[in-house]
Amino acid sequence: MKSETHPTTFETTITCTCGAVYDTVSTVENLKIGICAACHPFFTGETRFVDTAGRVDKFAKRYGSTAARRTKPKLAPKA
Numbered sequence: 793m794k795s796e797t798h799p800t801t802f803e804t805t806i807t808c809t810c811g812a813v814y815d816t817v818s819t820v821e822n823l824k825i826g827i828c829a830a831c832h833p834f835f836t837g838e839t840r841f842v843d844t845a846g847r848v849d850k851f852a853k854r855y856g857s858t859a860a861r862r863t864k865p866k867l868a869p870k871a
Contacts, residue, residue, distance in 0.1 A: 799819045806814040808828035829835045 801817050801819055802821045804816060804818040804821050804823060806816060806818075806823045806825060806828075808814075808825050808831065810828065810831035812828050812830040814828070
C-alpha cells in the first residue's frame, strides 16, 4: 500500500460530557463529545421529552401568533 494516501492516525481519548472515557484510534486527537452510549436514551432505556413547547414559542415569537385564523367564507351574490 502507498504510505502517502492514508491519513495519520493517533491513539486518542474520547471524553463524553457525562464523564465516560473511551480509548481508541482516530485521525483526530482528544475528542470531546456531547452524548455517548453510556448516556444516550436509546441505550439506557430512559425516556426524555423533547422541549416541543420551546419550539412552539420560538415559532410564535418569529411569525406572530400560532392560532389558526379563519376568515368568513365568501358568499356568491344572490341573483
